[in-house]
Amino acid sequence: MNEKEFETLFKQYKKDIYRIAYTYVNNEADALVIVQESAYQAYISKDKIRDKNKFKSWILNITVNKSKDLLRKNKLISLEDLSNVNTMQAENKESVNIFMENLKALSMDEKNVIVFKVYVESIREKNSGRISFW
Structure with missing residues (x-):
């Protein structure tokens, strides 16, 4: 996946990424950190995704994992x-x-x-x- 394709797909799903992050941490600042970390992780791994149709589930999975990491790090369970x-x-x-x-x-x-x-x-x-x- 090239840089332009990544940017287009990320922009398409950025609201979903934010919603998932916010649902986990219930905090805007932390959710934005998670979005940023998810974007970075996805960007450096963008060559691993071969099927663009799976981008949404892939990026949301990264977001869930980053959210869990932050919760563990802060010893919080936002729920x-x-x-x-x-x-x-x-x-x-x-x-x-x-x-x-x-x-x-x-x-x-x-x-x-x-x-x-x-x-x-x-x-x-x-x-x-x-x-x-x-």
């Missing part, structure tokens, strides 16, 4: 630190507290599934009026 009721679209704070208690019992892989579910649902809600076949 356990959610306090914004609107983020989880819960009806009340008690629902969030129950959700958070149950979340603590999950493995990191199980938490990842929930992060992706929240991400997909947010995309669906955002695009619900524009994509009729979703």
